[in-house]
Amino acid sequence: MGFKVQLNVFITCGEKVEEKKIKLQDKLLDWYKVHHRKLPFRESHDPYKIWISEIMLQQTQMDIVLPYYERFLAAFPTVFDLAKATEEQVLKLWAGLGYYSRARNLHKCARALVDEYEGKFPEEYQKALKLPGIGPYTAGAVLSIAYNKRIPAVDGNVLRVYSRLFNSHADIGEAKNKKAIEKIIQELIPENARDFNQALMELGALICLPKNPQCEICPLTTTCKAKELSIQNDLPVKRKRIKNKKIPVAVGIIRKSDSIMITKASTALLNGLWGFPIAEGETEDAAKAKLLSCLKNILGHEPSKLKIIGNSKHVFTHKTWQMTLYEINLPETLKEEIMYQYEKDKSADLKEEIEWVTRNNLSKYPMATAFKKLLKVF
DSSP, rough: GGGGEEEEGOOOHHHHHHHHHHHHHHHHHHHHHHOOOOOGSSOOOOOOOHHHHHHHHSSOHHHHHHHHHHHHHHHSSEEEEEEEOHHHHHHHEEEEOOOOHHHHHHHHHHHHHHHHHTTTOOOOHHHTTTTTTOHHHHHHHHHHHHOOOOOOOOOOOHHHHHHHHHOOOTTSSHHHHHHHHHHHHHHHHSHHHHHHHHHHHHHHHHHSSSSSSOOOOOOTTTTOOOTTTTTTGGOSSSSOOOOOOOEEEEEEEEEETTEEEEEESSSSTTTTOOOEEEEOOHHHHHHHHHHHHHHHHHHHHHOSSSSEEEEEEOOOOOOOEEEEEEEEEEOOOOOOOOOHHHHHHHTOOOHHHHHHHHHGGGGGBOHHHHHHHGGGTT
């Protein structure tokens, strides 16, 4: 069914489009009023709290986000507090949520809000889109929920509800289709945009589930075209996901007495987070060889003995690290030589900061979950 005619699903039994739209809106809003989850960021219309929650909830489940959200708001109760924080403080509180570019953009956005808008999230959609880390969904969510603007907030839940409600077989992974869906959703938004947008998202999260949707208790079941055709489990149409690739990774655990060397990563994936020297390779041996080369740059010589002390793995969206841990023990004098060499050469080829810390002090450093897992191995 083409996008331009999909609203015609409302024209049945002589009823007008507007009458059908109002019925759908009323059913959805009535359901939301009774059944929506009581969540901390729904207790007010504060754009700051809504913005923080929406960024955290991107690609992350609600039950995981809630404790992080509460700790984050306790540390940074206002946008001014967040703007004044260091990136390291932000990353430390974010550590474990993954997708760390979200945290960096959150920090940049807070500073932009303070510098350009006196700490207030702009009410204009186009201005919101120019902020770091703010895309169409986040802008629509914040503006509609905080300011009751009639702007669509189309996430994965809404795309699924839409596809089933309208019997749409458009690939929701394609940007052009998502934009077309946003336009149609906007036509459905009533004056109570705040609750309507949240109701669509909540319906997808609680009722219109990816598998085995609970059609028997859905407030829109009599309107849903997919339900009428018994194809609700076949929608939405999604493009095939890129296969997660398994990658061998060698990790260096460098010790001296009770100290462990940690490095501040400069890679795009873990930029700004602390961890251990690592190297990816096509094979385990290739990863080990790259690690040895990396350690030679840091230590000034290639370690003669690498002892395997364990294995671990960490799954990212697009790849899985198959990690082998190698232990290297150093004499105290060499540790001091390393720090001297680092201070002398850090403006040259060394791209990572290094620190020597005790096991008990590791918690002070923002560290990716992939590395936190390793603490249980050694």
